[in-house]
Amino acid sequence: MTNSSIQAAAELPFDVLSLDFIRDPYPAYHRLRREDPMHWCSLGFYLASRHADIAFILRDHRFGKDFGGRLRRSSGDKALEEPVYQSMLRWMVNQNPPAHTRLRGLLTKAFSNRSIEDMRPRIQEIVDQTLDQAMARGRVDLIADFARRLPVTVICDLLGIPENDRQMFFTDGGEGARLLEPLPVPRAELDSANAGNIAIAEYFQVLLELRRCKPGNDLTTLMARAGQEEARLLDEDLVANLIFLFGAGHATTVYLIGNALLALYRNPDQLHLLKSNPTLDTAVDEFLRYDSPLQVTTRTALEDVVVGGMTIKKGEHILCLIGAGNRDPDVYPNPDRLDITRKGVRPFSFGGGIHFCLGAQLARIEAEIAIGTLLRRLPDLAPDDLETPDWLPTFVLRGLKTLPASWGARPSNSSQAVDYGYPTN
Numbered sequence: 001m002t003n004s005s006i007q008a009a010a011e012l013p014f015d016v017l018s019l020d021f022i023r024d025p026y027p028a029y030h031r032l033r034r035e036d037p038m039h040w041c042s043l044g045f046y047l048a049s050r051h052a053d054i055a056f057i058l059r060d061h062r063f064g065k066d067f068g069g070r071l072r073r074s075s076g077d078k079a080l081e082e083p084v085y086q087s088m089l090r091w092m093v094n095q096n097p098p099a100h101t102r103l104r105g106l107l108t109k110a111f112s113n114r115s116i117e118d119m120r121p122r123i124q125e126i127v128d129q130t131l132d133q134a135m136a137r138g139r140v141d142l143i144a145d146f147a148r149r150l151p152v153t154v155i156c157d158l159l160g161i162p163e164n165d166r167q168m169f170f171t172d173g174g175e176g177a178r179l180l181e182p183l184p185v186p187r188a189e190l191d192s193a194n195a196g197n198i199a200i201a202e203y204f205q206v207l208l209e210l211r212r213c214k215p216g217n218d219l220t221t222l223m224a225r226a227g228q229e230e231a232r233l234l235d236e237d238l239v240a241n242l243i244f245l246f247g248a249g250h251a252t253t254v255y256l257i258g259n260a261l262l263a264l265y266r267n268p269d270q271l272h273l274l275k276s277n278p279t280l281d282t283a284v285d286e287f288l289r290y291d292s293p294l295q296v297t298t299r300t301a302l303e304d305v306v307v308g309g310m311t312i313k314k315g316e317h318i319l320c321l322i323g324a325g326n327r328d329p330d331v332y333p334n335p336d337r338l339d340i341t342r343k344g345v346r347p348f349s350f351g352g353g354i355h356f357c358l359g360a361q362l363a364r365i366e367a368e369i370a371i372g373t374l375l376r377r378l379p380d381l382a383p384d385d386l387e388t389p390d391w392l393p394t395f396v397l398r399g400l401k402t403l404p405a406s407w408g409a410r411p412s413n414s415s416q417a418v419d420y421g422y423p424t425n
Contacts, residue, residue, distance in 0.1 A: 011042045016183075016395040023391060025295070025398075026336060029324035038308040043182065044073040045298075045317035046310070051328035053308040054320045057299050058352030063318070065355070066300035067094035070317050075184045082190060084179060084197040090240035093248070093355060096302075100354065102233075103241060106226050110158070110219055111358040116365060119154070123366055126153050127373045135378070142383065142403040147257035148172075148250070150370050154362070155249030159242065160211065160218025165203070169246070176247065180396040182296075182319060197243070204242040205235065219245060252349075253363045255293030255392075255399025257370050260284075262403060263291055264371075265383050267338045274340055275379065278372045283340040284364045288326075288349040290338050295323040296396040297351055322348040323398065381407040 013036070014028035015021055021028060029049055032039060037050040048054050057063050068089055071079050079085055088094060092103040109115070130149040134140040148170065156166050178185050179193055204220070211221040212228070223238045264271045274283055297320050301312045312318065326347050327335035350357035357363070374381070383389070383405045390401040 013039055013041070013047070017393070022393055023388070025323060025395075026327055029321060029327065032321075033324055033328065038310045041319075045070070045182065045319050046312065047319050047321055048307070049321045049324035050308060051325040051331045054322070054325040054348055055352070056307060057318055057320055058297070058348065058355075060305065060353070062301065062303050062305045063299040063353075064096040064302045065094050065100075065298075066315070066317065067091075067298075069300060069315065070182070070298060073317070074182055079184075082194060084190070084193045087197055087201065087236075087240040087243060088179065090237050091244040092241055093244065097354070102230075103237075104354075104358065106222055107219065107245075107358055110222065111362065113361055116361045119362070120365060120369070122157065123150065123154065123369050124373070126150050127370050131373065131377055139404065139406050140381075142261055142405050143254065143258050143400050144402065146374065147254045147261075147370070147403075150257070150366055151250035151253035151363075154366065155246055158219050158249065159207075159246060160216045160220045161207065168203075172251070177251070177392060177394040177397040180296075181394065182298075182396075200243055200246075201239050204239045208235065208238055208242070248357070249359055249362075251397065251399075252293040252357075253359075253366050255397060256284075256288065256349075256363060256367050258400040258403055259291040259293060259398065260287035260367060260371055261374070262383070262386070262389060262400065263287060263338050266386050270338050270340050271375075274371075275375050278375065280340055282342060282345065283371075284367050285345040285347055286338065286340045286342050287367065288347040289332065289342075289345050290326070291398065292322050292326055292347060292349040293397060293399055294349050294351075295398045296321060297348075297355075320348070378407050381405050 013032055014025070016025075032047065033049040037048070038053060039047040039049070041047055048057060068080060071085060080089070092100060095103065127150055130146055134145045137145075140146055152169055152172075153166070156169060161169065176193060176196070178189055185193070207220050208224050208227075211218070211224045215221045215224070220242060223242060227233045227235065227238050264274065274280060298317060299320065300317050301314050303314050305312050307318075326332075326349065329335050332342070332345070350360040350363075383403050385404070389403055392399050392401055
């Protein structure tokens, strides 16, 4: 960690670099919500921790995106010249209308509820194949061997990435998460991120050109057609947003599945409840509320706005602490308790307003099928370490690096051989 990162972190009202915070940020969030729910930070932004304020900010059209301005404030003007940040500036999620509207409109049909529901058999197939491979080995890392395999495979399908090219996409260990932090990124990490961005950009440029010649039924073909039909969309825009779709299409789902499994095994009553009622439709939203994979999202005031009794001036940035809002006791009684039967849960984990995540329904279905199938096929599985699991050292994204697990009586390695009474989809 560089001195600039440490110095910047010291300006926050909690130590985001400490192991205690990484392991459990929620006590710090509760304290901030009680004492200063619209906290001005000397780094140049507000921290919003109250549910009502976050809901207002995410839905009000007077707030938008200014990734470049926030980056300039935290890391200086030269940061905007870094290749990886040049790419991120073009991401749909970092755009305001009309650019955001144009890019999002290209993808809406592909992520319709009907299109996503039609993917259930494929998702089930991937989960069963993944578990077949893990069970043949006799042990499993619930992150690398399970949670990551499903969403990466699904987004590769959606992007039309050929089978022979996919292995390079399974190696992500969350290193890129630091680029989303409101703190300066150390030079060595930035160099690594630049190299990785250049490599994946070169790959997607080749794939884009391939789909112009040989169209398919995939998102890369959609992007290629859009570039041919609309001169304003440069190849740099298309490639950057293919990179965004790959990252957004798998990372948070990996951490959703991993965080949910850790929470279940730490709460045996809820684990037993879900095993006995695997179709419980409130479980995934409660997992998202209880330990959201996305902990922070950022907005910028496009004009002067009053929020929580504070006047936010035009151009000022707000970090919405999703993890804090999701555990606000004014909305969710006993918020630190996992309760998969909890009613009326509407977590902020997929953002809100015009930036609500296009893939939210896909992530929910992937988590539902993955967790349900795992509990059915490995009913006696248990993680090796529930007390001190290995968390990513990040603030904006919350997830596990690894979660090794094993089981006692070894079950059949066939998805059809044992019936524990759970539906297969």
